[in-house]
Amino acid sequence: MSTINDNVLHGDPGVEAHEPSHRVPVGGEVASPLQREAAVTIFEKGAKGRRAFTAPRLDVPEADGEQLLPTALRRREPPRLPEISEPELVRHYVNLSKRNFDLDSGFYPLGSCTMKHNPRLHERVAALPGHARLHPLQSAEHSQGALALMHNLEHALGEVAGLPHVSLQPSAGSHGELAGVLLTKAYHEDRGETRTKVLTPDTAHGTNPATVTMAGYEVVKVGTNPDGGVDVDDLRAKADTDVACLMLTNPNTLGIFDANIEEIAEIVHAVGATLYYDGANLNAVMGLSRPGDMGFDIVHFNLHKSFTQPHGGGGPGAGPIAVSDRIEPYLPRPVIVREGDAFRLDEDRPKSIGKLRGFQGNYGCFVRSYAYICSLGAEGLKDASETAVLNANYLLARLRNLDVADRLPLAFGELCMHEFVLSGAPMKRDLGIKTLDLAKRLLDHGYHPPTVYFPLLVDEALLIEPTETETRETLDAFAVAVAAVLREAEDDPELARNAPYTTPVRRLDEAGAAKRPVIRQPL
Amino acid sequence: MSTINDNVLHGDPGVEAHEPSHRVPVGGEVASPLQREAAVTIFEKGAKGRRAFTAPRLDVPEADGEQLLPTALRRREPPRLPEISEPELVRHYVNLSKRNFDLDSGFYPLGSCTMKHNPRLHERVAALPGHARLHPLQSAEHSQGALALMHNLEHALGEVAGLPHVSLQPSAGSHGELAGVLLTKAYHEDRGETRTKVLTPDTAHGTNPATVTMAGYEVVKVGTNPDGGVDVDDLRAKADTDVACLMLTNPNTLGIFDANIEEIAEIVHAVGATLYYDGANLNAVMGLSRPGDMGFDIVHFNLHKSFTQPHGGGGPGAGPIAVSDRIEPYLPRPVIVREGDAFRLDEDRPKSIGKLRGFQGNYGCFVRSYAYICSLGAEGLKDASETAVLNANYLLARLRNLDVADRLPLAFGELCMHEFVLSGAPMKRDLGIKTLDLAKRLLDHGYHPPTVYFPLLVDEALLIEPTETETRETLDAFAVAVAAVLREAEDDPELARNAPYTTPVRRLDEAGAAKRPVIRQPL
Amino acid sequence: MSRYTATTDADLEAMLAEIGVSSLQEIFDRQIPAGVRLEGPLDLPEGLPEQEVYAHLRELAARNTSAEDEITFLGAGMYDHYVPAVIDMLMGRSEFLTPYTPYQPEISQGGLQVMFEYQTAISELTALPVSNASVYEGPSAVAAAAYLAHIANGKGRVVVSRGVHPHARAALATLAAGYGHEVVEIELRDGVTDPDAWAEAIDGETGAVIFQQPNFLGAVEDAEALAGAAKESPAVVVGSYDPIPLGIVKPPGECGVDVAVGEGQTLGNRLDFGGPSFGFFAATQAYLRRMPGRIAGETTDVDGRRGFVLTLQTREQHIRREKATSNICTAQALNALAGVVYLSWLGREGLVELGELLLQRTHYAREALVALDGVSALHEQPVVREFAVRLDADVDAVIRRCQEQGVNPGFALGREYDEFPDGLLVALTEQRSRKDIDRLVEVLGAAVAAERTRVGAAS
Amino acid sequence: MSRYTATTDADLEAMLAEIGVSSLQEIFDRQIPAGVRLEGPLDLPEGLPEQEVYAHLRELAARNTSAEDEITFLGAGMYDHYVPAVIDMLMGRSEFLTPYTPYQPEISQGGLQVMFEYQTAISELTALPVSNASVYEGPSAVAAAAYLAHIANGKGRVVVSRGVHPHARAALATLAAGYGHEVVEIELRDGVTDPDAWAEAIDGETGAVIFQQPNFLGAVEDAEALAGAAKESPAVVVGSYDPIPLGIVKPPGECGVDVAVGEGQTLGNRLDFGGPSFGFFAATQAYLRRMPGRIAGETTDVDGRRGFVLTLQTREQHIRREKATSNICTAQALNALAGVVYLSWLGREGLVELGELLLQRTHYAREALVALDGVSALHEQPVVREFAVRLDADVDAVIRRCQEQGVNPGFALGREYDEFPDGLLVALTEQRSRKDIDRLVEVLGAAVAAERTRVGAAS
Ligand SMILES: Cc1ncc(COP(=O)(O)O)c(C=O)c1O
Numbered sequence A, B: 001m002s003t004i005n006d007n008v009l010h011g012d013p014g015v016e017a018h019e020p021s022h023r024v025p026v027g028g029e030v031a032s033p034l035q036r037e038a039a040v041t042i043f044e045k046g047a048k049g050r051r052a053f054t055a056p057r058l059d060v061p062e063a064d065g066e067q068l069l070p071t072a073l074r075r076r077e078p079p080r081l082p083e084i085s086e087p088e089l090v091r092h093y094v095n096l097s098k099r100n101f102d103l104d105s106g107f108y109p110l111g112s113c114t115m116k117h118n119p120r121l122h123e124r125v126a127a128l129p130g131h132a133r134l135h136p137l138q139s140a141e142h143s144q145g146a147l148a149l150m151h152n153l154e155h156a157l158g159e160v161a162g163l164p165h166v167s168l169q170p171s172a173g174s175h176g177e178l179a180g181v182l183l184t185k186a187y188h189e190d191r192g193e194t195r196t197k198v199l200t201p202d203t204a205h206g207t208n209p210a211t212v213t214m215a216g217y218e219v220v221k222v223g224t225n226p227d228g229g230v231d232v233d234d235l236r237a238k239a240d241t242d243v244a245c246l247m248l249t250n251p252n253t254l255g256i257f258d259a260n261i262e263e264i265a266e267i268v269h270a271v272g273a274t275l276y277y278d279g280a281n282l283n284a285v286m287g288l289s290r291p292g293d294m295g296f297d298i299v300h301f302n303l304h305k306s307f308t309q310p311h312g313g314g315g316p317g318a319g320p321i322a323v324s325d326r327i328e329p330y331l332p333r334p335v336i337v338r339e340g341d342a343f344r345l346d347e348d349r350p351k352s353i354g355k356l357r358g359f360q361g362n363y364g365c366f367v368r369s370y371a372y373i374c375s376l377g378a379e380g381l382k383d384a385s386e387t388a389v390l391n392a393n394y395l396l397a398r399l400r401n402l403d404v405a406d407r408l409p410l411a412f413g414e415l416c417m418h419e420f421v422l423s424g425a426p427m428k429r430d431l432g433i434k435t436l437d438l439a440k441r442l443l444d445h446g447y448h449p450p451t452v453y454f455p456l457l458v459d460e461a462l463l464i465e466p467t468e469t470e471t472r473e474t475l476d477a478f479a480v481a482v483a484a485v486l487r488e489a490e491d492d493p494e495l496a497r498n499a500p501y502t503t504p505v506r507r508l509d510e511a512g513a514a515k516r517p518v519i520r521q522p523l
Numbered sequence C, D: 001m002s003r004y005t006a007t008t009d010a011d012l013e014a015m016l017a018e019i020g021v022s023s024l025q026e027i028f029d030r031q032i033p034a035g036v037r038l039e040g041p042l043d044l045p046e047g048l049p050e051q052e053v054y055a056h057l058r059e060l061a062a063r064n065t066s067a068e069d070e071i072t073f074l075g076a077g078m079y080d081h082y083v084p085a086v087i088d089m090l091m092g093r094s095e096f097l098t099p100y101t102p103y104q105p106e107i108s109q110g111g112l113q114v115m116f117e118y119q120t121a122i123s124e125l126t127a128l129p130v131s132n133a134s135v136y137e138g139p140s141a142v143a144a145a146a147y148l149a150h151i152a153n154g155k156g157r158v159v160v161s162r163g164v165h166p167h168a169r170a171a172l173a174t175l176a177a178g179y180g181h182e183v184v185e186i187e188l189r190d191g192v193t194d195p196d197a198w199a200e201a202i203d204g205e206t207g208a209v210i211f212q213q214p215n216f217l218g219a220v221e222d223a224e225a226l227a228g229a230a231k232e233s234p235a236v237v238v239g240s241y242d243p244i245p246l247g248i249v250k251p252p253g254e255c256g257v258d259v260a261v262g263e264g265q266t267l268g269n270r271l272d273f274g275g276p277s278f279g280f281f282a283a284t285q286a287y288l289r290r291m292p293g294r295i296a297g298e299t300t301d302v303d304g305r306r307g308f309v310l311t312l313q314t315r316e317q318h319i320r321r322e323k324a325t326s327n328i329c330t331a332q333a334l335n336a337l338a339g340v341v342y343l344s345w346l347g348r349e350g351l352v353e354l355g356e357l358l359l360q361r362t363h364y365a366r367e368a369l370v371a372l373d374g375v376s377a378l379h380e381q382p383v384v385r386e387f388a389v390r391l392d393a394d395v396d397a398v399i400r401r402c403q404e405q406g407v408n409p410g411f412a413l414g415r416e417y418d419e420f421p422d423g424l425l426v427a428l429t430e431q432r433s434r435k436d437i438d439r440l441v442e443v444l445g446a447a448v449a450a451e452r453t454r455v456g457a458a459s
C-alpha cells in the first residue's frame, strides 16, 4: 500500500531520460566529459624547475653545510618529487576530485558506514587557530579550552554509552577494538587470570577477529540464530573460563537488535569474561538504549560514523572507548583530570595499558563531534537515531511494496534497526545478475551502492543503511532505481552485467592489479 | 617550424579517444552523468516545515508583537522561501556547482577577461576575522590595519599606473569608468568649462560608451587604423573643445599596443580633454609600460582581472582608479590620509565628486589583490605581464604553425600583446562553420572558448587571452584542439554546427528566453 | 618565473623559437614605443613566500577591532549577522568562485540556475515580479534606481527622504550630477519622513521618489502612505529595503513601490569592512526592460532539457553600448549566491522567526537604554532591528569609553546628521544575546555617567 | 526533526503507513527488549543554534595558546610548519572530504589516484619501493612495524633505541604486551643510540630493531651503522623518520632499513593538538604482502582506460579476518592527501631548500643558545631542525617565564627522560625566522638568568 504520490513513485529524476537529438557522434572523438580525461598522475605533469613553493630567504649567516651535516649522512639525489606550478597543482587535484563520488553529491547507503551528513559548521570550528594550531605538548595551563572540550566530549559519550569512563585516544574503530581487547587482557592479568580466547559472532566485522589476533588471542566464532541474533546455545557452549571477551555489535551488521542481549550478558559475565560493544552501529540507538545498560563493559565509538567526522575517503576517524568502573584503572594514559575549574592530563596511571599512539588522540575529530553533540543535544541525538531507524524501515517497506522482495528478500526478521540486509540469491538465480551487478548498475543511476557481500553469512548480501539525514524523496527514488534495475534485467541481464557505463572508468581489472602489483609510479 | 616534441603536439589527452566496448546501451535509460540530472530548482525541493536554520531562543521578556509592529506595517504572508534541511541544501548547490566550468578545472582563454590563476592564499587571508568581520564604520583608531592595507595598495597601484593618486572606491571596471568620466566633468566644470562629448574608439568595450551616456555625455566614435591602433587622423578631426575625454584601452581589445600613443595623448591634451585608460588590459604591461607615462590622466584597474580577485561567476570585483595631480581634488570621498604612522579617512573634500557607493569599496577584494602584490613584488608583476605576452604570442604562433591561420587569420598585426584576435570569416566561408560553432565544439574538448564576436570591428571575431598562469603544454593542447575542430569540419561541418554534445545541456533557446521571459520560478 | 607561472628556461627557449623571435625583449621592443617603456623596476617591495604574505596580512588583521573582538552594536547599513558555514563552503568551491560571467550557458548552468533562484527569492522577498541578478551594493543601487527612472520618464527631479542612508544619498547626488538631475531632500519628523513635506515636494516634474525602510534611524516608515503620495505624479516610487525584516515588515510590492533596492550584505555576506556584498534590484513588470544588470531566464536546449541563459541582453552595455540601460558589467554574482543560499538556509519560517526575534530583542534593548540616566529616545516610532537614542554627553567620548570596555555601542549620528549631534544609532543582530544587551546597558550607562561627571567637574 | 533531518509530520505519517506500523515507538518496542530501553532523556544540554555552537567552540579555542598566539619552538614529534592554502581548499572539497574508503573504484578514481600518487611520493622520499596508503600516525606506526616483524619472522624480541619518540616506545610496549613480545630499550650515548649496546642487544631471537632519524634529541643517527649491526640477525630493521629533512638526510632505503615509518603531520597537516595526521609506512619489496592498511594499485578498465583500485586486499581484515596482517580499517586518507599535495607543492627542489634552510637556522639557534650563560649543549651531534640543550635552572620554571613573554622555548625533556631533567628540546620550522630566534635567545637568556637569581637569592 502506497500513501505517497505517484510523481515521487514514478518520477525518479535520476533516470528521467532525455533522448538527445544528437548523441555524441558515432566515431566522434569526444567521449563523455570525465571519460575523455585519461588518468595522468602528478608525476607525469609539470616540468623540470617548476615550483609552487617559494622558500623563505636565508636570514642567518650561512655556515658550511658539510660541516653541519657531513656527506656520509647526506642524501645524494633529492627524491623525484613533482615539479609543478601552483596553478597546475590546483587543477590536477581539483580535476581528480571530480572523479570521486561523494556524500554531498548524492545518496550513499553504504551499510555499516553511517554515511550521514557532515555539517560544514564542524569544519569551520575545527579550523579555528586556537584548535588547529594548538601544539599537543602545550602545557595544560595553556590548553584549558582543548582539555575542557575533551572532558565535555568524554562526558557526552559516556552518557550515550551508559558507561562512566571514557578515553578518547584510539584513532579509529579498529584501534578502539584493540584498546578494548588489551584492556580486557590487562584486567584479567591484574586478577591473575590468563585467558586465551575471544568470541566473535559470524556476523562480526572483519576488524573484530583481526583485532583479536593482534592482541594475542585466539578467535572463536559464535553462530547466528534464525532471528539474526547470537545463537545463545552456541554461545553458552563456548563460553568457558578460557574466554576473555565476547565482541558484539548491537544492532549487529544485519541491522538486528539482539533480543537476547540481557541473557547474553549474563552468560558472558558468568564466566568472568568482558562484553565488548562494537559501536559502529551506535547510530541506531542513541538516546534509546545504552550499551552500558545492556551489560557491556567496553564500548568503542566511531566518531566518523555516528558523530559526523567526515570519512575523508578512508579516514581520519576516531575511536574513543567508554568503560565500566572495573576496567577504568587500565585505560590508556594520559587521562583527563578535572580539578575544580581546571583540567590536566594525568600520565601517572600505574595499571594503564599504556599508549596506543602519540599525544591525546585525533583532537580535530573531537572538535567536530563535540560540535555535533552541542548542536543536537539529548533530543537531537535521539531524533537522529529514531529517524535513522525510520528511514531504514521505510526504505525496506518501499522496496517490498515495489515488489522487489521476491528477488531481494530481507535476510532476517521483519523490521530492522538503522540498516537491513537483503539477499541477492534469488535475483542471481532468477535474473542471472549478481549483487555486484546490481551495485554496478546503480552507479549509472547516480547512487553509491550499498555494502555488498557483507555480512558474510548472507548469500549475495546487500547491506543498506540510509541514515537519518536523507529525505523521503531520496529513499523513494532509490527504491525506484533498484526496481528499475531488476525490471531491466528481466529483459536483458547483460545491461547490469556490463555496468557501469557512465562512470569515469568502467569495471576495473582487480585481479590483474593484485597479480602484478603496480603500487607506485615508475619514474 | 616546431621545436617541441611530438607527444605534446599530437597527444592531446583531452581528446585521446577510448572506444568503449559498451557504450551507454542504445535505448538505455541512463544518459551521461550530468545530462541525466534534470534541472530542479531549490524551490522545487524540500517540504513544508523543513529547515536548515535553528533560531536562537527568545531570551528577553516577550512583548506584544502587535504593539511593537502594528498590523498595518506587517507582512501578511511570509515570502515563499525554500523549506529545506541542511543536507538537501548542501547537495543542491554542490550539484549545481558541478554544472559549471571553472578556471580551477581547465583552460579559460576568454579574451579581455584575464582568467589567471586565483591563489587560494588570498581566500585564506581575506577570511581572517580581523578583515572579514570588520565593520566599515569602525573608528579609524580600531581599523588601522585595514587602512594601512588600503594605503599600501593605493601606493602599489599608483606605482603600476605611474600616477600619484588612487581611490579604491569603485566596485568594478565600469564603475571606475563612471568615476573617471565624472571626475573629468568635475575637472572641467571647476575650470568653468562645459564639454559635451567623449571619444571612444570602435574597439572599445561596451562599458565605455554606456558609461559616457550615464555621465551625461554624447559618445563620439573614433576609427581604427590598419595596424589596429587609433586612427589618428580621425581622432584629430574629432578632437575639439567640446570633447571632454578620450577613453582608451591600451593594449586595446585587439591586443595591440598603440604605436601612436604619445601622439594621441598630445592631441587630446591639446584640446584640454582628459585621457582615460581602461585598465582591463593592464595585464599586458605591468612593470613594462605605465599609463601615466603614456600621458593618461585617469586609469581604472580591474582587480578581478590583473590582480586575481576571483570572478565569482560575474563578480565581485573592484575598479580602483589612479589619477594625476590635476584630477586629485575631485576624487571620491573619503580618501585615506596618513598622519605619521596613523591613517584616517578624510570626508572633508569640498571638490570631491562625492560617493559612488557606500563605505570604502570592496575591501575584501583589496585584501586579495594586496596579497597578490605582496607575493609577486615588482619582479613578479613584471614576470606576470611578460609571461602573459609570451604565452599569447606562443599560442598565436602554434596556431599559425598548425596551419590554422588561413581559416582563422590574425585580424591585425603580426605579434600581439597579452591577447590576440582571429577572424573566423574565412572559416565560415570555406568550412561553413561560424565562430560560434567553433566555440561550441571547443566545449566538447573541455575548454572554455575564447571571447566571440568581440571586438565588433572584426568579422566573426575570436579574442584569445591565455594569461601567464598557463603552461606551454596547455597552450599546445588547445592549439591542437582548434586545429582538430577545423579538420573535422572539413569532413562534416554539422558536427560543429550542432555542438556541444557532452555538456550538461546543449545549445539553448536564447531567442525564446528573451521573447517570453521566465525570470523567476512561478510558485 | 613565480610560483604562479610555469615557464622554465627550456620552455622559454622553445617558445621564442616557435614565435620566431630571438628574445622576450624583442616582442616588446617591436610593439611598445621606446618613449613609453618603463626602464627601471617598479618601486615595490620584493615578492614574499606564501607564509610571509600570510603573516603580514594576519598582522594587519590583528590591528583591526573586528566583530570577534568586541560586542558590537554597530549597524547603520551593514550588520554583523551570523554567516552559516555552508556559505563558506559553497562560495569556496572553485566552480562558483572562479568562472567568469556565464557567457557560455552550456557550461554555466550552475551559475545561471543560481541567478534564477536568486531572482525568485528576491522577487518573493519584495513581492515584486521582477528581479535582476544583482548590482554592486545598496547605496549605488539607490542611485541606479533613480537612473532607471531617468531613462523611463525623463523627468529631472528626484525627491529623497533624509531617512535614506547618507551614502545612498551621496551616491545618488554624484550620479545625478552626471546626467544633470536635481535632488531634493525631505527632512525627518518624529523619526520618519515628514509626510507633508514629502507630499509637497512631489510634482509633475518628479521622476523618482525614494525612501528607506526601515529608515536610517531604524524607524519603520509608513511605506504605503509614502508611495501613495506619489501616485498622481509621474514618479517612479523607489524603496530601499533592509531585507532581513522582510519576513515581518510589509513588502514593497504590497505598498505601491515600483522599484525596491537594498543592501544584500545581511543575506549571508561578511562585513568585509564594507564590501564586497551585493545590491538587490527588483521592480514591477513595467520596468523589466529598463532594469540594469544581468537577468537569467529559463529556456530549453535543443533536446528539450530545461536550462537557463542570460536574457534580455539588449538592455546591456555589451550589446547596446551607449544606448544601454546601465554600464554595469561585472556585478556581484558570488555574493548573490551567498544571498540565495542564506535565504534558503533561513527558509520560509526562519526569516519570520529571525524578524520576530530581532523585534523583541530590539525592543528590550531600547527600553533598557532609554531607562538609563542621560539616555533618551530620539524617536518613538516602531523599530525592528535598530533604533536611535540621544545621549546627554559627548557621543564620541561615550563610544570611546565603551570600546575600552569591549563594547561598541553603535554609530554616532552626528557623523552624518548635523541635526542629531547627540544621536546614537544602536543595531541588533541575532548574534547579540540578552546577555550582550545587558552588558551594553551596563557599559553605556557607566560611560554616560562618567562623561557627565567629567564635564561637570571640568565646568 | 533537527536541522540535519528532514522528516516532517506529513512524511512521518506516510512513512509509518508504508511500513505498516502505527507509531515510531512500535518499531522500537518490537525490537528492543523492554529491559534495555532507555526511559528518560540523556543527561546532555539542549541542542544549540549553529551560531551558538560556533560561539562556544570559539570561546574554547580562545582558552588555548596556539602557535598563532606565541612564538613557539615546541616540536618533539609535531611541528608548526606552514600549511599552504591550497591544502585547505582541496581537503575541504566535498569530493575528497566526505566519501568513504573507495570500495567502488569506478566512482572513486580521484581518491584512489591520490593514494597511488601518495605511495609514489613516500616511496621516493624513503627510497623504498613499497608504501601503503597511510596508517594512523607516527608512534602507532612504529608499533605496527614491530607487528609486521612479528608476523614476518615470529621472533619475540624487539630492540628499540631510546632515541625513538617516547610515545612510540609506549605504543610499541602496549601492543607488544598483547602478542607477548619482549621490548629492550637501548640507552643514548653522546646524544645518539649507543652503538655498542645496540649491537650487543641484537641476537638471533631479535625480530625487530628500531631507531629514529633524527632521534628524539634532534641528533642525526648513523643509520647505516645501526642497520648494519642487524644485518646478521633475523631482525627487521625499522627506522622512524621525520620526513621533512629527507631532502638532505640519507634516506632509509639507502641505509639498509627494511621498514621506514614516521609521523606525517609535518607534511601539510595542522597541529590539531596532536591529530588527525597520518603515519607513513614504507618497506622493501620483501614485506609487500605483510604490509598493514590500504594499498592502491594501477590497472585498466574493460575499455582499456588506466585506472586505480585497492589491491592486495587479501592482507586485510575485511577479507582475511583473523589472519589479516593488521586490523586497520579507517586510516588517514584525507591527511595523506594533504601529504602528497604538500610534497608536490614543495616539489623536488623545495624539499631540499627547506631542509637546507632548517639546517642553517637550527645551527644558528643552537650556537646562539649555547652561548648564553647557564645554557649548554646536551650533545654535539649533527642536527637538522631540532636540538637539545641543558639549562642550569629549573626547566619548567624557565619555560613558564618565557611563555609569559610570548615565547615557547620548547619541550622539557625531563617530562619523558629521567636522565635529562635539565634538558630542553628546541625545534625550528620555516615559520621561525631569525628575528624569532633572536627573540628566543633574548627571552630564554633572561629567564635562565632570572631563575638562577631567584634560586640564588632563596638559597
Ligand atoms: C561493524 C564495524 N565494526 C568495526 C568497524 C571498523 O571501524 P574503523 O573503520 O573505524 O576502524 C567497522 C567499519 O566499517 C564496522 O562497520
Ligand SMILES: Cc1ncc(COP(=O)(O)O)c(C=O)c1O
Residues within 6 Å of the ligand: B112, B113, B172, B173, B174, B175, B205, B207, B208, B249, B253, B278, B280, B281, B302, B317, B319, C328, C329, C330
Ligand atoms: C576592455 C574592458 N573594459 C571594461 C570592462 C568592464 O569591466 P567590469 O566588468 O569590471 O565592469 C571589461 C570587462 O570585460 C573590459 O574587457
